[in-house]
Amino acid sequence: MTIEIRRVDQSFDRHGDLLELILRAFAYMDWRIDPPSSAHRLTPALLKEKASQECAFVAQDGGRLAGCIFLKPEPDALYIGKLAVEPTMQGRGIGRRLLVTAEATAREHGLKALRLETRIELIENHRVFSGWGFHKTAENRHAGFDRTTSIEMRRELE
Known part of the structure; x- marks a missing residue:
């Protein structure tokens, strides 16, 4: 397996495939989290717009x-x-390679930390992110909820 990390730019034309990837990767949480993942509101057009407004990268194994x-x-x-x-393809270091890309992008922007949010119910994600050097910094709730629905995690860069 030869993984290539590529920036999503104007030449990227696989937003439908990208949406399918995200939905497959997030499917395990569908019955576990409330409210449902915002991934379900994405469309190929919204992903294209999101990629144009943010720094987006894909990992590819061949095509x-x-x-x-x-x-x-x-x-x-x-x-x-x-x-x-x-x-x-999980468990092969792809997530870690994408995280290294995030670190490089943060440095390019003069930023000294990475931040993410993960749902409160997804304890295994908390462990993975902790293993990658993130620590919990806040508990948050989605609009209309009277309980914690997500946690914020942060990792300072050296």
Whole structure:
């Protein structure tokens, strides 16, 4: 397996395939989280627009999409969103390679930290992100909820 990380630019024309990848990667959480994932509101057109407004990257194995990450510069950190790895390819270091890309992007923007949010119910994600050096910084709730629905995690860059 030779994974290539590629920036999603104007020449990228596989937004439908990218949406399918995200939905497959997030499917395991469908019955576990409330409210449902915002991934269900995405369309190929919305992904194309999102990629034009943020820093988006895909991981490819030959012509096959293996993963993606969307990065949004904020005043004090680079926000990581829609980090997804093809379920049949998880455990092969693709997520970590995308995270290295996020670190490089943060440095390019002069940012010294990475930030992400993960749902409160997804304990296994909390462990993975902790293993990647992230620590919990806040608990958040979606509009209309009277309980914590997500946690915010942050990783300072050296």
